[in-house]
Amino acid sequence: MPRLTIDGREIEAAAGRTVMEAATDAGIFIPYFCWHPKLSVPGNCRICVVGVEDKGGEWVEIACNMPVTEGMVVYTNSEKVRARRKATMQFITLNHPVDCGICDKAGECTLQDYHYEYNGERSISVDAKAHATKHYSLSPRIVLDNERCIQCTRCVRFTREISKSNGLGMQNRADHSLVRAVEDGSFANDPYSDNVIDICPVGALLSRSFLHKARVWYLKPTASVCPGCSRGCTVNLWHRRPEWRLRAPGMRAQNETIDRVTPLENPAVNGPWICNKGRDIAKVLGRARAETAMLKGRPAELQGAIAQARSLIAAARKPVAVVSSWASNEELAAFKAALGARFSVLVKADHEPEPGEVVQDDILIRADKNPNTAGARALFGEAPLALPPDADLVLVWGEGLDFGLIPAGAKIVYLNAWLQPENGHADVFFPTSIQTERDGHYTNFAGVTSAFTQCFPRPAGVADAQALFAALAGQAGGGE
Amino acid sequence: MRKQYWNEAEMGLWERAYLPEILRGLAITGGVFVRNMFKWMTGRKGALTTYYPEETRWDYAPANRGKHVLTRRADGSPQCVACNMCATVCPAKVIEIEAGFDPADEAHPKYPVRFEIDYSRCVFCGLCVEACPEDAIRMAKEVPDLPAHDRWSMWLGKEELLEWQPQGDVAKPYPPPPPRVPNGDRP
The missing domain is CATH 3.40.50.740 (Rossmann fold)
Structure with a gap:
């Protein structure tokens, strides 16, 4: 087993593991957009760059696709890495509309978090932002905002590797690239399609049933179990926080409804996924009640x-x-x-x-x-x-x-x-x-x-x- | 022993007689009352009292934080994009916004369906105005029409807040609408 040093900590990782996996296992955080523990490695977002010591100098490479080697010395926060990350963030947000105010992802958005953590500056670009389709109907359940998309292709890889529907693909290149559903409707019929909303690191893929329903910081997740089938996936039921309860006349009932359902990662049962029926379980639980x-x-x-x-x-x-x-x-x-x-x-x-x-x-x-x-x-x-x-x-x-x-x-x-x-x-x-x-x-x-x-x-x-x-x-x- | 005060009244025989001074005091009060009443009956203003709520003060300072105003776009729609920044920053948590989705309006797909402020709990701190990224909420110097018989009547909705349209505000330039993108259908 190769031994390597990450940020001065000596860790041991199985041969063939990547630096990203070794660091994650050791509890060292390296930022990532396109990488996902359950998906393949495309290495296209470049935000996970780390520095590797070499002959007294340092070169940078992406951690998600770099296998560990014996005696490797890795820095996740060196000056060179910080500069590269900042440049990458500038590049990724080049055409991002920054409409966080009306974006449902704001508050739990990876891009937003990383911007504050690794960039924190306005765009240095003097060119006008490239525009793309807003509110594209990807399926009856999902709305896509192409301007917010950072082309990480997590959703595309999800339909190929996890749900196996092959329902999504990328069209065109560079500024013009668009995530689009395959024309045979296989994405609309994919019973796991809503997982792409969770794995989207930005607010590009949005649930139509949750669209503009609540800002996420008004909601609180409660750990629960999906009653939809005998798999018993662990889920988070999101409902209004008590301190943010609605008080206006006629709005009280809203405080005791489930606003959305997301998976609660559980390797023993469902991993990080649930099916679309689980997302809609509020319809089953929200039926009219007998009370006398x-x-x-x-x-x-x-x-x-x-x-x-x-x-x-x-x-x-x-x-x-x-x-x-x-x-x-x-x-x-x-x-x-x-x-x-x-x-x-x-x-x-x-x-x-x-x-x-x-x-x-x-x-x-x-x-x-x-x-x-x-x-x-x-x-x-x-x-x-x-x-x-x-x-x-x-x-x-x-x-x-x-x-x-x-x-x-x-x-x-x-x-x-x-x-x-x-x-x-x-x-x-x-x-x-x-x-x-x-x-x-x-x-x-x-x-x-x-x-x-x-x-x-x-x-x-x-x-x-x-x-x-x-x-x-x-x-x-x-x-x- | 009774406590002695520095401004202890020195009463002569006239004051000690009690009744004449009492009657004189009644005459002064009654005179003012009758004069104000006569002026009021003939349609003039007697006392300096403000007849609230029929009458409100005219001398609010220009910076007074009174009733909220939702500004409008040039086409009359509310400038608010229902981002909930005001509701989030509000220390009294009195603002409630329900957002709607309008795919036809490219520049403003999110709009407030319901925008309500509970004036029974509002502390008039003005943080909502500070937080607004769209200059959609302001505070007029006039106070809201607060007196009501129950607390539910103190909720003011979008219609009440939108009725005031500052003439100088709508003249500000708006960014051009984004170009239409040909490919892709819409929901």
């Missing part, structure tokens, strides 16, 4: 509903429970502890693949569209979902069960978070919290358990499933 308990469709007090459900459970001869595969491990364990002995338990799939959706591929997307099937099956077994015809009480937890499958005459206790027509058909209905309103864990299909955290307060009237099961079993404490 009901007895046969009539609104009721939670305590009254608990008392009614308890008497139904006490009177039942053959109670069956159908538990949710969207429930957290904590809730499932609470159910097993409180009611597992009383009920025979089956696990159901809350969501099935929707028409037009990518069912399964070999990158991330899994056919099982529920986040915690593995966690539920680990507790309640692999029994297929077949309700015994002599069941006289069915406790249904979560959406997605056809009530026609329930034996006629059986009493129904129903727990659901959403406002759905089945809610009124149950003898006792409890509104439950959703993922963004509690902490918990999901176990994905491979057995990896990931945690999600609470973003928003639980609405009044909505029961916490864990406390509810304890109350139904007759233990102390109500559903609140």
Whole structure:
């Protein structure tokens, strides 16, 4: 293993590693635009230049494409390197419109950060900036601003190397080069296309659903798990910071909505990527909520509903429970502890693949569209979902069960978070919290358990499933 | 013992009689009241009191930081590009801007759909004016029409803030629109 010195620190790196990788592994930061740990090395942005000591002098070379050699002495911040970086920044921003004020990337933009860190001066160019297409519609989900683009080709390489759709390419040369989608529509159909928005180091690729929705410093990421499929990708749910909450009349609800979803890097599950369904998970989580308990469709007090459900459970001869595969491990364990002995338990799939959706591929997307099937099956077994015809009480937890499958005459206790027509058909209905309103864990299909955290307060009237099961079993404490 | 003051009144027999001086005082107050009332009834101004909010002061200093003004472009659209710099710098966090996207306007694709200021919390510090990169927000010397029965009425929106158009401001030159780029379609 070659030993080399970076900024006076002696480190050891495997042969064949580049200086960039060796430095990153050792915790030494070298700036980069076009380099990405998961993508190939094009070496076109030239911002990662480092100095290499040679015969008393120093030459500069890009770190991302330079293999480590024995006894190499590297400087990341020498005078020569700083001058070269500054010149590179001047070159990269030569035609950049500097419209940070209206750019959605401002605040998390690599170009902006590097400008302050490595350049900090106005453009020294006396020529007019070259203009290019603004707001080019790259796909129904993505808007491209060609003036902001620095031609790092990360997006192009992503579609070639990660999503394999080959949906993007570069047209023309130099000042005229443009990122364009392939004409067969393969980029629009790429289920991973939105990842190019994250890996774009500038504000050239913008999400249409997030376009001008909020400046990023008004938002706060909360670590969560995507419930879209049994992969269970870790994600950041971005929502309004409490100190920046909107107060104007009629704007309060905006404070408790998910503004965007980005991947949370997790090598064990999803790496730095998620699919487009995960980006749109706010649509699933933001559906209309059920917020009152009901007895046969009539609104009721939670305590009254608990008392009614308890008497139904006490009177039942053959109670069956159908538990949710969207429930957290904590809730499932609470159910097993409180009611597992009383009920025979089956696990159901809350969501099935929707028409037009990518069912399964070999990158991330899994056919099982529920986040915690593995966690539920680990507790309640692999029994297929077949309700015994002599069941006289069915406790249904979560959406997605056809009530026609329930034996006629059986009493129904129903727990659901959403406002759905089945809610009124149950003898006792409890509104439950959703993922963004509690902490918990999901176990994905491979057995990896990931945690999600609470973003928003639980609405009044909505029961916490864990406390509810304890109350139904007759233990102390109500559903609140 | 009562405390002795340096300006202790020296009262003679007339003052000690109490009633005559009380009546004299009432006569002075009543005279002023009747005179002001007569002037007011005949449409003239009596006392120096400002009849706020029907009447506002005329002598605000030119630099007084009063109601916010959203300036307009020559075509009447708001100069604001919804960059949220004012809302970010605002120490009272009273400015709320919702941005819209207008692909037809090449030079100003981002514009404010909603621009609201909560005057019940505004501290009139003027930092929003300092922060604005587009000279889109200024402060008039006149104060906003604040009295209201509830705090929600103290939110002023884009329409109220845009109504004042400083005549001298629209005359400033604007940069030429960027050239149209032929290739590529638009959303």
